[in-house]
Amino acid sequence: MLPDSRTQPDADAAPGSGPAAEAVVRLEHVAKSFGNNHVLRDFSLLVQPGQNVVVLGKSGSGKSVLVKCIIGLLRPDAGRITVLGHDVASLPHDALDQLRARLGFLFQSNALYDSMTVRENLLFPLRRQWMAHGRSEEETLVQQALDDVGLGDTADKMPAELSGGMRKRIALARTLILRPEIILYDEPTTGLDPVTGREIDHLIRDVQQKYNTAALIISHDMDCVRLTADRVALLAEGRCYAEGTYEQLQQHPDPRVNEFFI
Amino acid sequence: MSLSDSPILAETGAMTRFAGRFLREGLRPRYELPEFLRQCYVIGYQSLPLVGITGFIMGLVLTLQSHPTMAQFGAESWIPTMVSLTIIREMGPIITALIFAGKIGSSIGAELGSMRVTEQIDAMEVSGTNPFKYLVVTRVLATTLMLPLLTILADALALYASYLGINTKGVTTLALFTNNVLSGLTFGDVLPAVLKTFFFGFAIGLIGCYKGYHANKGTEGVGQAANTAVVVSSLVIFLLDLLAVQITGLLGLI
Amino acid sequence: MPADSTRNNVRLGLFVMAGLGCVLFVLFLLGRQQNLFSHSMMVRADFRTVAGLLTGNNVRLGGITVGTVKKISILNDTTVRVEMNLNSDVRAFVRKNAVAAIGTDGLVGNTIINLNARPGPAAPVQPGDILQTATPPGLDAMLGTLEKSNKNLVGITKGLREITDKINGSEALWKLLSNEELAANVSQSARGAALTSARLATAAQDVQQLTHDAKQLARGIQQGRGPLGYLLTDQDFAGQVDHAARQLAGTSDTLAATLTDLQRQVQSGAGPLNTLLADTAAARQVRLSLRNVQQSTASLRQSMEALQHNFLLRGYFRRQEKKKRKAQQKQAERQEERQQAQAAQQETPTPPKPPAD
Known part of the structure; x- marks a missing residue:
């Protein structure tokens, strides 16, 4: 079921990408500001294949800006972002689209197309990327993605008929249907009740194990961080303030780090 | 955003740039044909009942209103000519465009605004689709091409209603009515009137898309986008109409 | 969804065809017209x-x-x-x-x-x-002509009015028309003439008889029958008779001429008198032309009024009206004077009576 030829759990190997890229996402001295608001000043981070990295930060610390820079929705003012061996900022439009097909992005607000049914939502990226050939193949992929998130029977519903947690799952299914190599999660548990949030956290873990994807997770929810993170990076003052495993940061002496773990 | 001297000028400039982007992106492949056809269906076909009823009532009322005055001058036989000229040259395009702006301009503004606010536009871009092409180009093209068709059908319905209206006060045959209408019409009446509706449609689609595409965050932004889309496009329709009458005057078509 | 989208596309196609059909139809009709x-x-x-x-x-x-x-x-x-x-x-x-x-x-x-x-x-x-x-002629020229004929019409009606005023005011005419004596005289002279002519006829017969007798006598005398014959063949006597007869003939001729002349005057209606006395046709014609004048002034007024209501010429007529109002004021004054004069006149003449025959 899962294409295990694509990635390996070994952290240092980066198969399929350029020879220089041992990390799937490489952020070097990224800066981004909106007017006088310097959101990112000097941020550097590496994401290894098959690894879940959580970027932790307070609201308004520029976490969402960071992922949007990675996916190419925003262009950094300075610094370099390399994704799967490609410099995102310098890619032409078509190549950027091709690169994006290998990335998944789970929006904070789910961003389900509310004029379409769940099935059409899932078919949209599939058709746009010319991934499927023939209706039966499409149908198989849709059903599989829905089964992956445990909502196999919602294909003909409209997004508005679903609960918040179900919508998050459908959004994840829409991300998964293209078999991304990296998934970017923008605040996956925000706005959900703790129980549903935990379900989503487990789902993120399941996806990582099943498809062996790397993930960059933006969050300020400590439950989510604890359950999903292989590594945690703390974003503060526009830079990577601290980095390590959950436990390492929990023991960190700096009070600015500590305040998250209270 | 830094302060600009005049928000109206800045807005105009931004909108002009938006229009330029529309032309650039619209000409380049890939072409979103199925989505364009779907938009044509939604924008054109589904507006037909509203526009048709408006046109029908417009023709009927114009006829019944002008009847007493024309009868006073003994010029009842001029009613078809007068009504048809009024409808084809001015009332048809303007009323249809305003109704269309109210229905389509606001819906485009609200739809794109909510897509912007709920990050659907970003989602589209992330999933390898150029949202400008997929959302804006198709909609603007659809409004540009559908409004002239709607105007023509509204004109036809209005003239038919005028024929019925005349028959409530007297008796006219359809043949005589048609001859009366045609006797007052020239290409100089029909062509500029049809031509300007393309511009009306373009303006409505463009302004709706611009306002929606650049909607502010939050639900308030969506309502504001829908509202300003209607207000601005209605105003622009009148400005374009003024421009059209000047140009046709310069070309000697009046 | 595919079936649905096909149906939508069909509807869209219909819609587009209807619109294009309408505009093509109108353009074709206009093109044919031009x-x-x-x-x-x-x-x-x-x-x-x-x-x-x-x-x-x-x-x-x-x-x-x-x-x-x-x-x-x-x-x-x-x-x-x-x-x-x-x-x-x-x-x-x-x-x-x-x-x-x-x-x-x-x-x-x-x-x-x-x-x-x-x-x-x-x-x-x-x-x-x-x-x-x-x-x-353009509209201006037409209006100019209308103005001119309007003025002419005013002149004509004025003239007619003067004539009628004169007729009304003329004592001699009314006297002539109402004089019974004159008619009696005329009829008497006519009767006299008839009598004279009857007598003349008898006289003529007598003369004829006489000449017949004389002829016979003369034949006898010519043949020399007795002394009377001689008397009668006398040249002087014959000359005298001849002279008398010629004078008689001349008198009767003059009388006849006078008679026919009178008769012609009375019957054929050539004289001015007779026109007034006997010619109903002429009277009717006068009445008719008066009525015509009246009608044409009325219709002129109507068309002037219609023109006045025409919005194109409203300004022109408004100016005209102002002028007319001034003129009317003057006319009213003049009319008053004339009425006073008439009232003074009407005390003397007798009202018109039908002439006796």
């Missing part, structure tokens, strides 16, 4: 003024649209050349001697060109021919 699709032939005409004619205006022959104006250009300061396209199927009916005139389609309608045929044989027009033109 002869874009039929073969046409260009002829020209030079006018002094085209009175606002526009490209695309109709050209009519016998009231039927047979073409349109294609081009209007100024040749020089007094000549405007109009090129018009005529349907080639009417070419046979437009002759070389046809006259083109600028006209209007109704009072406020479009300017058009009327082609009028003229008597006399001529060949059909050829493409590029220049037609003769006539310029009918």
Whole structure:
């Protein structure tokens, strides 16, 4: 079921990408500001294949800006972002689209197309990327993605008929249907009740194990961080303030780090 | 955003740039044909009942209103000519465009605004689709091409209603009515009137898309986008109409 | 979804076809009306003024649209050349001697060109021919004429009024008409004349008898029968008789002439007297012409009123009305004076009576 030829759990190997890229996402001295608001000043981070990295930060610390820079929705003012061996900022439009097909992005607000049914939502990226050939193949992929998130029977519903947690799952299914190599999660548990949030956290873990994807997770929810993170990076003052495993940061002496773990 | 001297000028400039982007992106492949056809269906076909009823009532009322005055001058036989000229040259395009702006301009503004606010536009871009092409180009093209068709059908319905209206006060045959209408019409009446509706449609689609595409965050932004889309496009329709009458005057078509 | 989208596409297609069909239909009708699709032939005409004619205006022959104006250009300061396209199927009916005139389609309608045929044989027009033109009077000229005839009419009615006033005021005429004595005299003289003529006839008979007797006597005498015969053959006596007879004849001739003259005067109605006495036809004619004058003034007033209500000429008539009001005031004053004069006159003349016969 899962294409295990694509990635390996070994952290240092980066198969399929350029020879220089041992990390799937490489952020070097990224800066981004909106007017006088310097959101990112000097941020550097590496994401290894098959690894879940959580970027932790307070609201308004520029976490969402960071992922949007990675996916190419925003262009950094300075610094370099390399994704799967490609410099995102310098890619032409078509190549950027091709690169994006290998990335998944789970929006904070789910961003389900509310004029379409769940099935059409899932078919949209599939058709746009010319991934499927023939209706039966499409149908198989849709059903599989829905089964992956445990909502196999919602294909003909409209997004508005679903609960918040179900919508998050459908959004994840829409991300998964293209078999991304990296998934970017923008605040996956925000706005959900703790129980549903935990379900989503487990789902993120399941996806990582099943498809062996790397993930960059933006969050300020400590439950989510604890359950999903292989590594945690703390974003503060526009830079990577601290980095390590959950436990390492929990023991960190700096009070600015500590305040998250209270 | 830094302060600009005049928000109206800045807005105009931004909108002009938006229009330029529309032309650039619209000409380049890939072409979103199925989505364009779907938009044509939604924008054109589904507006037909509203526009048709408006046109029908417009023709009927114009006829019944002008009847007493024309009868006073003994010029009842001029009613078809007068009504048809009024409808084809001015009332048809303007009323249809305003109704269309109210229905389509606001819906485009609200739809794109909510897509912007709920990050659907970003989602589209992330999933390898150029949202400008997929959302804006198709909609603007659809409004540009559908409004002239709607105007023509509204004109036809209005003239038919005028024929019925005349028959409530007297008796006219359809043949005589048609001859009366045609006797007052020239290409100089029909062509500029049809031509300007393309511009009306373009303006409505463009302004709706611009306002929606650049909607502010939050639900308030969506309502504001829908509202300003209607207000601005209605105003622009009148400005374009003024421009059209000047140009046709310069070309000697009046 | 695919079935649905196909159905939607079908509906969209129908919608688009309907719209395009409508506009194509109208454009085709307009094109046919402006002869874009039929073969046409260009002829020209030079006018002094085209009175606002526009490209695309109709050209009519016998009231039927047979073409349109294609081009209007100024040749020089007094000549405007109009090129018009005529349907080639009417070419046979437009002759070389046809006259083109600028006209209007109704009072406020479009300017058009009327082609009028003229008597006399001529060949059909050829493409590029220049037609003769006539310029009918414009609205200004028409109004000018109307003004003039209006003035004339005022003069005529004034004259008529004076005549009637004079007739009413003339004592001599009324005396003549109402004098019974005169009529009696006339009838008496007529009776006298009749009597005289009867007597004359008897006298003539007597004379005839006498001459007959005389003839017989004379024959006897000529034959020499007795002394009387001799007497009668005497030359002097015969001369005397002859003279008397001739005088008698002359008198009767004069009488007859006088009589016939009188008779003619009374019966044939040549004299002024008789016109007043006997000619009903003349009287009727006078009445009729008076009524005609009345009617035409009424209809003139009506048309003036209609024109006044016409919004185009409203300004003109408003000025006119102001003028008229001033004139009326003056007239009213004058009329008052005249009425006073009439009242003074009417005390003397007798009212008209039907003449006795």
